[in-house]
Amino acid sequence: MSASEVFENSRKILGRIGIATVYRNLRILLDDGWLTVVSLPGEPNRYEKAGKGHHHHFVCHGCQRVFEVAVCASDLRRMTPSGFQMERHEVVLWGRCAECAE
Numbered sequence: 001m002s003a004s005e006v007f008e009n010s011r012k013i014l015g016r017i018g019i020a021t022v023y024r025n026l027r028i029l030l031d032d033g034w035l036t037v038v039s040l041p042g043e044p045n046r047y048e049k050a051g052k053g054h055h056h057h058f059v060c061h062g063c064q065r066v067f068e069v070a071v072c073a074s075d076l077r078r079m080t081p082s083g084f085q086m087e088r089h090e091v092v093l094w095g096r097c098a099e100c101a102e
């Protein structure tokens with residue numbers, strides 16, 4: 001979730017809460033290592049629980065939500081030029097989630 005999504009969800013549960021409180025608590029949870037930043041091209045930073053297994057993200061253009069994608073592209077090694085050593089990769093899918101695609 002982005003900070004504004006956390007803010008909206010917190011407001012539904014807690015009622016009155018300020019965006020500064022959301023940012024302050026996100027910072028605390030990041031510092032504690034409980035949260036990690038999800039940085040996607042052209043997107044505001046999002047936050048997810050730290051320590052999850054390898055996964056990617058799907059950005060929905062309809063509702064602006066970001067979903068986890070558990071599978072990974074299988075032919076990334078073939079994309080790597082001969083003699084190069086790939087150390088990490090990012091895969092981001094954009095489109096419409098099942099709800100928005102209806």
Ligand SMILES: [Zn+2]
Nearest residue numbers: 060063097100
């Ligand atoms: Zn959607």
Ligand SMILES: [Zn+2]
Nearest residue numbers: 054072073091
């Ligand atoms: Zn992957």
